[in-house]
Amino acid sequence: MTIVSRRHALGVLAAGAVLACTGAAQAQQPIKIGSFLSITGGASFLGDPEAKTLRLYADRINKAGGVLGRKLEIIIYDSAGDAKQAVTFARRLIEEDEVDMIVGGSTTGETMAVVPLVTEAEIPFISLAGANVIVEPVKKWVFKMPHSDRMAVEKSYQDMKKRGLTNVAIIGGSGGFDQSCRKEGHALAGKYGLKVVADETYAPTDSDMSPQLTKIKNTPGVQVIFGCGFGAPTSITARNWKQLGMTNIPFYFNHGVASQQFIDGAGGGAEGIRIPVPALLVAEQLPAGDPQREVSLAYIKAFKEAYNLPPSGFGGHAYDGLHIALDAIKRANSTDKAKVRDAIESTKRFIGADGIYNMTPQDHMGLSLDSFKMVEVRNNTWKLIE
Amino acid sequence: MAEFLQFLFSGLTVGAIYALVGLGFSIIYNASHVINFAQGEFVMLGGMGTVSLMLAGLPMYVAIPLAVCLVVAVGLLLEKFAVEPARNAGVITLIIITIGASILIRGVVEVALGKDFHRLPSFTGETPIIIGGAALQPQGLWVIGALVIVVAALRWFFEHTRLGKAILATSYNPLAAQLVGIDVRTILLVSFGLSAALGALAGILTAPITLTKYDIGIMLGLKGFAAAILGGLGSSYGAVAGGLALGMIEAMSAGYISSAYKDAVAFVIILGVLFFMPSGLFGTRRTERV
Numbered sequence: 001m002t003i004v005s006r007r008h009a010l011g012v013l014a015a016g017a018v019l020a021c022t023g024a025a026q027a028q029q030p031i032k033i034g035s036f037l038s039i040t041g042g043a044s045f046l047g048d049p050e051a052k053t054l055r056l057y058a059d060r061i062n063k064a065g066g067v068l069g070r071k072l073e074i075i076i077y078d079s080a081g082d083a084k085q086a087v088t089f090a091r092r093l094i095e096e097d098e099v100d101m102i103v104g105g106s107t108t109g110e111t112m113a114v115v116p117l118v119t120e121a122e123i124p125f126i127s128l129a130g131a132n133v134i135v136e137p138v139k140k141w142v143f144k145m146p147h148s149d150r151m152a153v154e155k156s157y158q159d160m161k162k163r164g165l166t167n168v169a170i171i172g173g174s175g176g177f178d179q180s181c182r183k184e185g186h187a188l189a190g191k192y193g194l195k196v197v198a199d200e201t202y203a204p205t206d207s208d209m210s211p212q213l214t215k216i217k218n219t220p221g222v223q224v225i226f227g228c229g230f231g232a233p234t235s236i237t238a239r240n241w242k243q244l245g246m247t248n249i250p251f252y253f254n255h256g257v258a259s260q261q262f263i264d265g266a267g268g269g270a271e272g273i274r275i276p277v278p279a280l281l282v283a284e285q286l287p288a289g290d291p292q293r294e295v296s297l298a299y300i301k302a303f304k305e306a307y308n309l310p311p312s313g314f315g316g317h318a319y320d321g322l323h324i325a326l327d328a329i330k331r332a333n334s335t336d337k338a339k340v341r342d343a344i345e346s347t348k349r350f351i352g353a354d355g356i357y358n359m360t361p362q363d364h365m366g367l368s369l370d371s372f373k374m375v376e377v378r379n380n381t382w383k384l385i386e
Numbered sequence: 387m388a389e390f391l392q393f394l395f396s397g398l399t400v401g402a403i404y405a406l407v408g409l410g411f412s413i414i415y416n417a418s419h420v421i422n423f424a425q426g427e428f429v430m431l432g433g434m435g436t437v438s439l440m441l442a443g444l445p446m447y448v449a450i451p452l453a454v455c456l457v458v459a460v461g462l463l464l465e466k467f468a469v470e471p472a473r474n475a476g477v478i479t480l481i482i483i484t485i486g487a488s489i490l491i492r493g494v495v496e497v498a499l500g501k502d503f504h505r506l507p508s509f510t511g512e513t514p515i516i517i518g519g520a521a522l523q524p525q526g527l528w529v530i531g532a533l534v535i536v537v538a539a540l541r542w543f544f545e546h547t548r549l550g551k552a553i554l555a556t557s558y559n560p561l562a563a564q565l566v567g568i569d570v571r572t573i574l575l576v577s578f579g580l581s582a583a584l585g586a587l588a589g590i591l592t593a594p595i596t597l598t599k600y601d602i603g604i605m606l607g608l609k610g611f612a613a614a615i616l617g618g619l620g621s622s623y624g625a626v627a628g629g630l631a632l633g634m635i636e637a638m639s640a641g642y643i644s645s646a647y648k649d650a651v652a653f654v655i656i657l658g659v660l661f662f663m664p665s666g667l668f669g670t671r672r673t674e675r676v
Contacts, residue, residue, distance in 0.1 A: 211637045212640055214392045265597050
């Protein structure tokens with residue numbers, strides 16, 4: 001009995017010593033932020049600029065002395081757009097790397113797959129993916145950065161309504177992102193007094209959308225087309241729209257096409273298409289008083305200096321995610337997970353590249369509709385039209 | 387009527403793309419009975435190579451032949467260092483090797499040339515040709531024209547040249563071919579070079595329509611493969627017929643039935659055809675002699 005208790009006492013002593021040591025070391029230990037991103041694969045157009053942005057700013061922040069006097073350490077894994085890999089990497093981040101929080105998840109699929117894991121581990125998670133389902137219903141430990149697909153639809157519908165266009169034809173791919181946008185397109189039409197009169201689909205592997213567009217063209221009463229999608233098919237759709245002589249029917253696309261690639265790929269076909277985009281893409285055109293102007297221009301400058309090319313609109317999600325995380329850590333004055341979570345939830349008027357964030361316990365995204373800017377493609381570039 | 391014409395033009399354009407890609411499968415299949423799953427990668431390399439050379443400042447008429455040469459070099463290297471060392475290993479092993487090669491090529495391009503999609507300018511402008519109220523892309527005519535020329539050239543090659551006949555002979559019976567003095571190893575090398583050139587050409591001609599990207603080979607390769615299977619592997623006419631049929635089925639079912647189910651319609655028809663004609667529309671039924 002005595003032996004046992006002595007051992008027990010020794011154990012407690014040892015544990016106490018270890019704890020004391022770690023406590024002392026903690027001040028010098030880096031703040032660990034983990035990330036899993038689709039750096040390769042189908043969603044690499046998201047993950048690649050996001051990873052570049054995280055690395056760039058981790059570097060800059062460390063050079064400027066870090067956060068709370070501690071260095072910043074970013075651990076990034078490439079989940080390649082695969083939800084299963086995302087789960088594996090999230091588990092590794094939590095259990096092996098013992099990160100303080102996670103900023104990542106380029107796609108909705110990867111994000112949703114990781115949600116149960118972060119909820120159980122009680123670790124703050126800022127997702128960089130689009131769909132509303134991530135924060136609706138609100139999940140205690142999950143936040144998300146960019147505009148949602150619903151906001152892109154609403155912004156476009158608002159603009160259509162302003163122009164008196166009421167009969168909408170939707171065209172989009174069969175992928176998850178496209179389908180989510182299409183669903184919102186149907187659901188929100190009534191709210192803005194619009195009517196969906198045609199709905200056409202293409203496969204992500206299609207190389208000609210003329211049949212779908214011809215059907216839309218021949219549907220009586222179509223006044224405006226709304227496109228859902230991203231990547232090469234959207235460029236092809238835009239080009240076919242022009243080739244079929246349909247430019248008399250105004251065309252809107254969701255924010256998935258907010259990259260120069262879309263315009264270049266369409267080979268002149270994108271001229272006149274309207275798109276809700278993050279302020280980042282039109283930073284120079286924003287009026288001098290716009291609070292997002294300075295933040296966006298600084299981010300563009302830093303990205304250009306580091307990588308010799310302008311950032312796409314998607315890298316901004318990572319910029320916002322990282323900076324909101326660090327802002328919360330500073331306000332919480334620790335990396336205690338619960339305190340940091342509360343700090344993120346109370347983020348107010350945080351000016352990021354994607355918009356101005358006002359988080360509440362009911363809203364874990366915090367962006368409003370006016371963080372999107374409506375642009376039109378003119379002379380192969382974006383022109384702010386509001 | 388204009389509607390039907392538009393679906394027809396779309397089907398023809400897309401079908402010609404599938405056919406041109408599908409043709410590449412038949413050459414290597416003819417020489418070795420191997421289905422080269424890196425064929426789609428040859429197509430991608432043609433497009434991406436030309437784009438990269440043009441981005442480096444070369445004019446298009448220099449970039450295109452240079453890109454074709456590069457892809458042929460890749461095809462030859464692939465045969466020399468991956469396929470030939472395993473040539474005694476059986477067809478399935480060789481097919482798996484080509485799958486591995488395709489993943490490798492895709493990965494190298496992804497890292498070296500980036501993940502963005504690119505577009506080559508159309509050879510003769512963007513203004514569509516309007517016939518009966520339907521628009522036809524001028525680039526589509528280029529693809530169709532190239533298809534006609536390639537099929538004629540292949541027919542001439544296989545029927546009227548010693549090398550072509552040697553390839554056919556090797557395909558029917560490698561051992562007998564070797565006995566009459568055909569260097570079977572060279573034949574396989576030539577067929578890889580030839581189908582790499584064909585793939586590169588297809589990639590360049592179609593890049594203004596389909597756009598090009600490091601992973602476009604998966605999609606074009608799959609459709610081209612489906613075209614070749616539908617038409618009958620090893621037959622040039624078969625690849626053309628299969629490609630055009632596939633393109634036409636897709637366009638018509640997207641136009642008249644439902645764009646959401648057009649791929650399903652296409653695959654059901656392919657399955658149906660293969661059920662009744664297992665060697666495809668133009669494939670010759672092979673009989674095993676014991």
